[in-house]
Amino acid sequence: MKTHILNQSVNIITLGCSKNLVDSEEIAAQLKANNIPVAHEHNKHNHATVIVNTCGFIDKAKEESIQTILQQVELKKRGKINKLFVTGCLSERYRESLSVEIPEVDAWFGTLEMQPLLAQLHANYKKELIGERLLYTPNHYAYLKISEGCNRTCAFCAIPLMRGKHKSKTIEDIVKEAQLLIAKGVKEIILIAQELTYYGLDIYKKRKLADLLKILSDLPNLEWIRLHYLYPSQFPVDILDVIKERPNICKYLDIPLQHASNRILEKMHRQITKEEMNRLIDHIRNTIPNICLRTTFIVGFPSETEKDLDELGRFIEYHRFDRIGVFQYSHEENTTAYQFTDDVTESEKLQRSETIMSLQEPISYEKNLAKVGKTFKVLVDKKEAGKFIGRTEFDSIEVDNEVIIEPDSSIKLGSFYNIRISKAYNYDLEGYLKK
Numbered sequence: 001m002k003t004h005i006l007n008q009s010v011n012i013i014t015l016g017c018s019k020n021l022v023d024s025e026e027i028a029a030q031l032k033a034n035n036i037p038v039a040h041e042h043n044k045h046n047h048a049t050v051i052v053n054t055c056g057f058i059d060k061a062k063e064e065s066i067q068t069i070l071q072q073v074e075l076k077k078r079g080k081i082n083k084l085f086v087t088g089c090l091s092e093r094y095r096e097s098l099s100v101e102i103p104e105v106d107a108w109f110g111t112l113e114m115q116p117l118l119a120q121l122h123a124n125y126k127k128e129l130i131g132e133r134l135l136y137t138p139n140h141y142a143y144l145k146i147s148e149g150c151n152r153t154c155a156f157c158a159i160p161l162m163r164g165k166h167k168s169k170t171i172e173d174i175v176k177e178a179q180l181l182i183a184k185g186v187k188e189i190i191l192i193a194q195e196l197t198y199y200g201l202d203i204y205k206k207r208k209l210a211d212l213l214k215i216l217s218d219l220p221n222l223e224w225i226r227l228h229y230l231y232p233s234q235f236p237v238d239i240l241d242v243i244k245e246r247p248n249i250c251k252y253l254d255i256p257l258q259h260a261s262n263r264i265l266e267k268m269h270r271q272i273t274k275e276e277m278n279r280l281i282d283h284i285r286n287t288i289p290n291i292c293l294r295t296t297f298i299v300g301f302p303s304e305t306e307k308d309l310d311e312l313g314r315f316i317e318y319h320r321f322d323r324i325g326v327f328q329y330s331h332e333e334n335t336t337a338y339q340f341t342d343d344v345t346e347s348e349k350l351q352r353s354e355t356i357m358s359l360q361e362p363i364s365y366e367k368n369l370a371k372v373g374k375t376f377k378v379l380v381d382k383k384e385a386g387k388f389i390g391r392t393e394f395d396s397i398e399v400d401n402e403v404i405i406e407p408d409s410s411i412k413l414g415s416f417y418n419i420r421i422s423k424a425y426n427y428d429l430e431g432y433l434k435k
Helices: 018-033 059-077 089-101 114-120 159-163 171-183 209-217 238-245 262-267 274-287 306-319 346-369
Strands: 006-014 038-040 047-054 083-088 141-145 188-192 224-227 249-254 292-299 323-328 375-384 387-391 403-405 416-424 429-433
Touching: 006 018, 018 038, 018 047, 018 083, 018 114, 018 141, 018 188, 047 059, 047 089, 059 083, 059 089, 083 089, 083 114, 089 159, 141 171, 171 188, 171 209, 209 224, 209 238, 238 249, 238 274, 274 292, 274 306, 292 306, 292 346, 306 346, 323 346, 346 416, 375 403, 403 416
Parallel strands: 006 038, 006 047, 047 083, 141 188, 188 224, 224 249, 249 292, 292 323, 403 429
Antiparallel strands: 375 387, 375 416, 387 403, 416 429
16 A cells, blocks of 8 residues: 655655754754644654754764665655655765765755755745744743854864864854743753854954853743753853853863873863873863763774773773763764774774773762762653653753653653652662652
8 A cells, every 4th residue: 555645745754963953953943834744753654755964973873873864765666755855964074975876866965954954945034033943842942053063173073074173052042042942842952063162253253152041041031951962171150150150050060081191181182181180170160069970982993002991991090081982983084084094893892882881880870879869950851550650850861861750640641750869770870759
């Protein structure tokens, strides 16, 4: 039986990071304003057009993007969809070769080519909708992108190749977008960028993140502001007093440090030493004693030795980070590091990542154990297997710990509650509603 294809309807599939999700939400708002029906990752194959918003960051992400495109190509061959468009980072970086290899795709678009994409769909780009989005997160939280691109020169990173140079939004535009999100019922705004700390340097000629935080934290009905992705070099320490003083700014910082061996940090072009990172971490914790520090590290960078890995391990054990993530180095063409020999095997990269995570596991458990018997403000995100799942201010969505809450008829999704912690696991907590 042939699937009925809805007239003009569009299904958007988003891969990769939260910044891509925001791009998809903006595309969807433009389509809706043009009276074009639009859905996000709809599982029914009854849409005339599919847009795949791709990720091209590392090998695994590229593979997932290509597999998703090929799945849609197969649906097109079977008459399930009429048109297939590809946008996003993978398309920006590899469109010339991919257009030859996958000719079934009707058109390829880069990361900043929304207007040509809309034109293919016979939709007019509406400037008055800047800042408007169709939210594809639950209504109680949303991502807010404050800048695009990156001026940093990290040797391993292909982001500048796909997203271009850093370009800040104006404070006025960010505030307008935040107000629109709050009007939709958003209670937590997660500030995102390739690099938050650079905010304002291009348009205001000085770092303006602290000023932006002050203005956003004064907005009515905004209960949580969370910061993601702050570069440690030339860290704007003036934001710390703002975070400390403003109760609706989460005591949470995501600062990707990437390594702790000075030799590797220099090869990575991180513009910071281990000693400088030590001083920064101490300063942050001295200023905000209850801060939650999340960071990420890369293992298997070219020429990384066991000695380098041991130094990283000692660094982690000394600082006892609240949250860490570990990436296995991906050898990306056209990056500075591509000139180096990728001399750590994939199996060794995996083993090294497991070694680092095995160091973090007991640290995480001990920190969770210290929360047992205490009460925390928790935002309830979802319900699974009869229990509610939420987060404290020390946890971001999808990447951090969750609080599993005992069933209670008074609990509603998207609301805040005081939860008494009753049990700790390595990476999660259990608790009950304190009445």
